[in-house]
Amino acid sequence: MEFLLHNTASGERDPIQASDGKTVRFYCCGPTVYGPAHIGNFRTFLIQDLFRRVCEASGLKTTHVRNVTDVDDKTIRESMAQGMALREFTASWQEKFEKDCAELNLLAPHHSPSAVDHIDEQIRLIEQLMEKGHAYQGNDGSVYFRVSSFDRYGELAHIRRDAQKENADGRINSDDEYSKDDVADFALWKSRKEEDGANYWESPWGDGRPGWHIECSAMSMRYLGPSIDVHGGGVDLTFPHHENEIAQSEAATGERFVRHWFHSAHLMVEGRKMSKSLGNLYTLADLKEKGYQPEEVRWALLSGHYRKTLNFTFDSLKAAQKALGRIGDLVEKLDLQAEDIDDLAPDQLEGDFRSAWESLLTDLNVPQALGFLMKEISRGEKSAGSLSKDEAVRWFASCRALLNTIGVNLEAWLSRRVSEEDTAASAPEEISKMAEARWAAKKEKDFAEADRLRNEISEAGWLVKDTPDGFELTPVS
């Protein structure tokens, strides 16, 4: 079965293919490293990671490039506000970003080039555009791409320039409109400004810094060649960022820049847009602080279809937690030596596991895949006791294969759960004493006293669980 993915450019589900017959080369627009990444950012990167995993599980090799934007208005402004060198500032945020990525089990891209490290490549690309007459220097010294020189401009976003210019409620009106020949033209090279401080580079057009769009074209070409298989990003980047990338790349090389455009929808939180003022711009750290594990966050963020706005709620996070708990309980009940069990290839899957895999191949339909997965979980729960060893091993291997494809690391989640149980066992002495008194009362069949103590312990924030030969204490969140 082919891996089909919706292509923004064609508007259809197109098969994913390696144009060289071997390796799918794909580029993803990465983070601007000027602050903590929030779960909305991670949704996009998670979806790209899923895309890569499905490619690889289906037998395709990949070369995955995700850039780091480390020079723009925000990075410059913030670094200067904090009195830090740009590179020092961005490096610290990049490090935090990569740590979060690792916790969310995102595969590290094969290349993570930064814009600052590729100034030369960007300058060379702009030179080509100048030579071919697609770019010009404005009277402010900046270099602009001449949109009218590229006929196919607007094709990706399905935007007609004439229609857009007329009516934008005055929104197309920037400070530099007198420097550009046309308001739609965009900066390739920005001339040095005082507020940029020490952050400028030499170029044939004077000191300055690259515009935003050019970095992606330059680095995509540098690592993947002039024409690539897949390019991804958040929906908001479709226009103008990706449209501009196409224009400048194709104008420079004369080759088709990207065959398959892949965009993921945004996130809402509890039914509202994410925004600083609403205080719902959660980071991974925020959610961990609230007691959720990265695997649960990953599950929740992936639980909606990638082309549809996802309403991220704490209920869905709890549902993810519960789902992982069910899987974990079942796996423990099966009592298998996981490390001795061989990995299964997707085409060896059977039943609803198989259906789940096919859902992933059909435009990354994760919600449907999870539906099939949970059906198999229910089936497993019902038959866990009566499975033969072989059946249990096959069930487990299938389940793990699917979870791995989705990128949910069950083993990591389980081991964290075990270590949590260990720490939870150490309740304060006061609580333990009450619990022991209760156990004694229970032994004496003094249930009134036992219940009284249970309530008291409960009010202190702990839950008593009786087991066949004793009790356990767990904190109530």
Place this chain on the structure above:
RNA sequence: GGCGCGGUAGCCAAGUGGUAAGGCCGUGGACUGCAAAUCCUCUACUCGGCGGUUCGAUUCCGCCCCGCGCCUCCA
């Protein structure tokens, strides 16, 4: 104003021209001295509203209402 996406049970969320996956929550039950956990069971005569096409529409078409996105460097 232009372009685009979406409105499916209390909540999250798939899906199909032929009669609604899955999860969470909730219900009832088993178990338990009582709990917790676990397991079993049940839970949308209906898919934003109104028309149309059709033997038949939640699924196709039209209009309307509501939400969201892009149209100046936001994943």
